[in-house]
Amino acid sequence: MVKARKYVVRKHFEGFPKRDDFHIVEYELPPLQSSEILIKTEWISVDPYQRAYNRKFPTPFDQFGFIVGTVEDSRKPRFQIGDKVVAHCSWCNYCIINPNEVNSKLDIVYKLPDLRGLSPSLGISAISAVGATAYFGFLEICHPKAGETVVVTGAAGAVGSIVGQIAKIKGCKVIGFAGTDDKVAWLQNELGFDKAYNYKTCNVNEVLKIAAPNGVDCFFDNVGGEMSSMIINHMNDFGRVSVCGSISAYNADVSQLPKAPILQLDIVMKQLKIEGFLAHRWLDRWPEAFEELINWILEGKIKIKEHITEGFDNVFEAFIGMLTGKNTGKAIVKI
Ligand code: NAP
Numbered sequence: 219m220v221k222a223r224k225y226v227v228r229k230h231f232e233g234f235p236k237r238d239d240f241h242i243v244e245y246e247l248p249p250l251q252s253s254e255i256l257i258k259t260e261w262i263s264v265d266p267y268q269r270a271y272n273r274k275f276p277t278p279f280d281q282f283g284f285i286v287g288t289v290e291d292s293r294k295p296r297f298q299i300g301d302k303v304v305a306h307c308s309w310c311n312y313c314i315i316n317p318n319e320v321n322s323k324l325d326i327v328y329k330l331p332d333l334r335g336l337s338p339s340l341g342i343s344a345i346s347a348v349g350a351t352a353y354f355g356f357l358e359i360c361h362p363k364a365g366e367t368v369v370v371t372g373a374a375g376a377v378g379s380i381v382g383q384i385a386k387i388k389g390c391k392v393i394g395f396a397g398t399d400d401k402v403a404w405l406q407n408e409l410g411f412d413k414a415y416n417y418k419t420c421n422v423n424e425v426l427k428i429a430a431p432n433g434v435d436c437f438f439d440n441v442g443g444e445m446s447s448m449i450i451n452h453m454n455d456f457g458r459v460s461v462c463g464s465i466s467a468y469n470a471d472v473s474q475l476p477k478a479p480i481l482q483l484d485i486v487m488k489q490l491k492i493e494g495f496l497a498h499r500w501l502d503r504w505p506e507a508f509e510e511l512i513n514w515i516l517e518g519k520i521k522i523k524e525h526i527t528e529g530f531d532n533v534f535e536a537f538i539g540m541l542t543g544k545n546t547g548k549a550i551v552k553i
Contacts (some may be wrong), residue, residue: 220247220256220290224310225281225533231272234469234541237534242280247314254316255297255327257287262309262530262551264537265376269468280308286330286341286512287313294318304341311553315486324500330547331508334516337524342516343548344380344522345508351462351497352380352508357388358500359460359493360436364389365429369449371417372440374401374448377462377546379409379512381438383520386410390436393429395422397543404546410519412523422448433457441466453488461494469541518523 220545229239250256263284271282281336289301292319297303305327307313312541317327340346355377362368368385372378373394374496382405385392394414405414413420413429422445426434433454450459450532467475485492500507513521525545528534535549539550 220312220313221245221509222247222310223530223533224308224313226278227272227275227281230277231269231469233471235269235272236425236537240534243307247312250291250293250314251316253318254292255289256291256292257285257305257307257315257546258290258552259285259287259311259313259366261286261339262533262536262553263348263486264320264462264533264540264551265348266465266468266541268537269541270463271278273472274322275476280310282324283309284326284342285313285344285525286338287312297329297480298359303339304330304346311530322461322502323496326501331505331512333433334512336512336515339524339526339550339552340515340522342550343376343524344511347430347504348376348548349380350500350504350507352377352384353511354386354497354500354503355460355495356436356438357464358383359440359491359495360458362436364391365391366434366435367391367393367451367460368394368431368438368440369395369426369430369434370440370447371395371445372463372465373405373411373414373530374546375440376545378438378440379405379523379547380520384407385436385438387514391430393426394473395433401546404523417445424452425453428433435464436460438462439464442478442522443467443476444478447481448491450481450484451479452492453490455485455488456490457490459490459492461492465541513514529553545551 370382370392374396394411395417402414405411434452437459442464
């Protein structure tokens with residue numbers, strides 16, 4: 219019998235999640251049934267959607283999330299003992315999954331792609347839903363052209379840092395906004411952003427007049443709120459906005475969400491395209507993104523940073539750390 223541990227959400231979050239909103243349940247896993255696989259977790263991903271989707275499910279529920287692990291037992295020929303896999307399951311140290319059961323777009327399990335010597339942790343960071351989000355959400359919605367100006371918010375995070383580097387590969391001028399001076403320095407000095415700013419200490423409107431004197435063509439928005447409206451005010455005719463997320467509001471009181479200036483005049487007069495997306499739209503094409511991202515990483519064109527927290531008992535700390543901006547690059551937990 220395998221003893222497993224998992225995080226269960228027992229109360230819906232109010233404001234920032236609290237340790238007490240979770241409890242860790244220890245239980246014995248049942249014997250494997252036909253088609254099931256037993257996975258031992260090695261890496262756990264903490265992500266903003268785990269905050270944003272919190273109220274979609276009645277409590278108590280297992281805290282969902284992506285993991286990388288190793289198959290320890292299998293009743294499914296496609297998955298052999300010892301295979302490394304990526305799965306969307308729970309924050310757990312062991313789990314049983316039936317790869318045949320696909321009840322929602324979040325029921326995902328696949329073999330870890332061949333990372334050609336890169337760390338398996340990339341299976342929940344750059345070569346994962348995160349990488350696919352950056353790749354398709356930027357390229358398929360913004361259609362960037364060489365010479366265009368691209369703005370990225372949440373620029374030093376998991377998705378944003380990859381988007382900015384893809385934009386550089388495509389020959390764009392890239393401006394990033396992030397929440398600390400160290401992140402700004404990393405974006406400019408190591409990732410090759412043309413300009414980066416600390417949105418907490420700068421006037422977004424004023425710095426864009428200097429950094430983007432000819433206007434903004436593409437905007438990849440991770441943050442939402444007032445900053446997004448300000449950036450959209452600087453868009454050029456036929457600019458494209460990819461709305462990836464709105465983390466500035468995820469921890470807000472749902473009955474009193476922050477207000478932002480209206481955008482309709484800019485959208486109409488500049489004939490903007492503003493499109494939201496979910497990375498799952500391109501799920502069948504994720505391998506395409508993974509292949510290209512692995513190539514770019516190995517060629518040194520994309521640099522990856524992981525913010526690693528150690529220990530199953532510290533998953534909550536990693537989660538709250540990510541929501542409060544402690545991470546540079548992808549926040550993950552090593553089990
Ligand atoms: P991340 O950027 O690695 O981590 C979250 C970051 O958000 C923090 O590090 C923090 O950085 C920033 N942040 C927190 N509160 C903020 C606020 N009030 N204003 C501005 N920035 C704030 O996370 P990620 O996984 O890459 O996700 C980034 C965005 O993409 C999120 O909005 C997420 O929901 C979205 N997303 C969407 C999809 C999709 O399919 N559409 C898929 C994945 C992720 P600072 O220090 O810079 O504040």
